[in-house]
Amino acid sequence: MSLNPDLKNELRIHIVGAGMGGMGCALALAKQGFTNLHVWESAREIGEVGAGINITPNLSRILDRWGVLDIARSEAVALDGASVLNCARDEVLTSVNFEYIEKEFGYPFYVVHRSALQKSLVTGATNSGVVELHLGQQVTDWDFENSKFRVKGRASGRPTEGVESQANGDTTESEGHWVEADLILAADGVKSKARTAMLARKGEADHVEDTGQAAYRIIVKRSMINEDPELLPFFTGSHSYRWIGERRHIIAYPIASHDLFNMSSAHPDRRFVEADTWTASGSKQEMLDMFSDFCPRVQKLLKLVPEGDVLEWKLRVHAPLSHWVDGNTALVGDACHPTLPHLAQGAAQAVEDAAVLGVVLGKIRSKDDIHRALLVYQALRKPRADWAVLTAANNGKGLHLSSGAAQEARDSAFRTAEREGGENPDKAIDQTTQRILYAHDCAKEADEKFDELLKTAL
Numbered sequence: 001m002s003l004n005p006d007l008k009n010e011l012r013i014h015i016v017g018a019g020m021g022g023m024g025c026a027l028a029l030a031k032q033g034f035t036n037l038h039v040w041e042s043a044r045e046i047g048e049v050g051a052g053i054n055i056t057p058n059l060s061r062i063l064d065r066w067g068v069l070d071i072a073r074s075e076a077v078a079l080d081g082a083s084v085l086n087c088a089r090d091e092v093l094t095s096v097n098f099e100y101i102e103k104e105f106g107y108p109f110y111v112v113h114r115s116a117l118q119k120s121l122v123t124g125a126t127n128s129g130v131v132e133l134h135l136g137q138q139v140t141d142w143d144f145e146n147s148k149f150r151v152k153g154r155a156s157g158r159p160t161e162g163v164e165s166q167a168n169g170d171t172t173e174s175e176g177h178w179v180e181a182d183l184i185l186a187a188d189g190v191k192s193k194a195r196t197a198m199l200a201r202k203g204e205a206d207h208v209e210d211t212g213q214a215a216y217r218i219i220v221k222r223s224m225i226n227e228d229p230e231l232l233p234f235f236t237g238s239h240s241y242r243w244i245g246e247r248r249h250i251i252a253y254p255i256a257s258h259d260l261f262n263m264s265s266a267h268p269d270r271r272f273v274e275a276d277t278w279t280a281s282g283s284k285q286e287m288l289d290m291f292s293d294f295c296p297r298v299q300k301l302l303k304l305v306p307e308g309d310v311l312e313w314k315l316r317v318h319a320p321l322s323h324w325v326d327g328n329t330a331l332v333g334d335a336c337h338p339t340l341p342h343l344a345q346g347a348a349q350a351v352e353d354a355a356v357l358g359v360v361l362g363k364i365r366s367k368d369d370i371h372r373a374l375l376v377y378q379a380l381r382k383p384r385a386d387w388a389v390l391t392a393a394n395n396g397k398g399l400h401l402s403s404g405a406a407q408e409a410r411d412s413a414f415r416t417a418e419r420e421g422g423e424n425p426d427k428a429i430d431q432t433t434q435r436i437l438y439a440h441d442c443a444k445e446a447d448e449k450f451d452e453l454l455k456t457a458l
């Protein structure tokens with residue numbers, strides 16, 4: 001059963017947000033043969049924003065099928081393993097060899113600069129020739145009932161050529177214009193306004209939870225270390241390090257073909273960090289104070305970061321949503337399952353959403369099927385994404401224990417895991433958790449279960 005070919009050209013598909021979820025959707029739908037695809041993005045350009053991001057095998061599998069894995073892989077580092085260390089003593093609590101990952105799941109555990117992953121998705125989507133990117137365009141209002149949204153050009157405010165506006169809609173800079181669609185995919189990130197509007201229609205409040213944690217994102221360039229023999233292995237090796245302590249940790253690994261050492265932390269949000277963007281400046285001195293009891297190697301690295309290059313932002317999560325779909329609009333990625341970074345699945349889960357949307361929408365036969373296909377997407381994706389969010393949150397709690405019996409039991413479990421291969425307290429490197437995440441082929445599952453799920457999608 002597949003879509004009437006004429007409909008593939010006819011369907012007006014509008015995607016909001018050109019992040020991983022949004023560009024993933026554009027690429028997935030282009031690969032399915034849809035030709036009327038628009039992506040609306042508030043940023044004026046798609047820049048090299050961000051730091052390290054993980055490409056785990058479940059994500060590689062999708063990128064490979066789309067033919068864009070090599071773009072991200074050209075700058076990637078394939079990790080050979082990961083260690084968890086006591087932050088003060090610099091003592092290894094557990095180490096895991098990642099050799100089995102490629103053998104078992106077909107792809108290694110890659111780490112890249114976020115821009116490399118974004119480049120692969122954007123290049124794939126734009127090279128398809130059917131995706132139109134509208135940059136500098138902020139979506140301000142949602143009308144799910146009539147499948148449309150209002151967008152304001154941050155630069156000109158004028159409607160973009162080739163996109164229908166509502167006949168009586170406004171097109172002035174101050175009011176923006178309405179865009180009508182047959183299908184809307186809202187991939188507008190952790191601070192999603194689409195989510196707020198969708199929940200409000202059912203009288204539900206949009207409770208983004210402040211986790212009380214903030215994060216620093218720090219990048220050390222190899223050129224900064226002056227070939228210091230103590231730090232060099234961080235760059236020349238292919239290993240991930242997680243130094244853990246009470247209510248804090250730092251995870252670090254090389255990226256960008258070993259030129260950069262990416263370090264990101266989780267720590268108490270002492271000063272109620274206002275900024276919840278990925279680009280907000282933090283104070284270097286506050287960062288050094290926060291980790292002053294960490295081992296000398298870590299402190300040496302932190303001191304190398306130039307003043308002004310320390311970025312800090314709030315870590316936020318959201319309780320599982322009651323629904324992701326309203327009419328012919330669906331939420332995608334962080335908009336519907338914002339997650340803590342402690343399981344390394346933010347981008348992977350957003351792109352899994354996109355891959356599943358590609359499969360289910362590729363199977364519909366008429367416009368009337370869109371809503372039910374979106375419900376199938378929700379049924380396939382929500383349990384898994386909600387589980388990943390919960391697992392990431394719990395993982396943070398386990399890693400941040402204060403000294404005492406629970407911490408001693410955890411550290412002993414770390415050692416047993418390495419020696420005897422039992423359950424690893426760090427779920428990001430625990431084999432059972434990795435199997436659930438990495439073995440999953442979301443597109444295959446969507447293909448196999450679509451007909452059955454469609455029958456009950458009402």
Ligand SMILES: Cc1cc2nc3c(=O)[nH]c(=O)nc-3n(C[C@H](O)[C@H](O)[C@H](O)COP(=O)(O)OP(=O)(O)OC[C@H]3O[C@@H](n4cnc5c(N)ncnc54)[C@H](O)[C@@H]3O)c2cc1C
Pocket residue numbers: 016017018019020021022040041042043049050051052053054114137138139140187188189190192193217278332333334335341346347348350
């Ligand atoms: C600038 C930036 C840097 C990041 N850096 C890292 C990093 O270093 N490491 C890491 O692990 N994760 C990073 N992330 C988060 C990570 O990319 C996402 O958690 C994950 O990939 C999920 O993707 P997403 O598409 O759901 O959301 P995002 O990648 O957050 O994308 C959402 C997009 O929607 C756009 N948008 C939001 N509201 C509107 C609106 N009203 N109208 C139009 N467009 C809108 C945003 O500008 C953004 O481009 C970053 C995200 C961003 C936006």
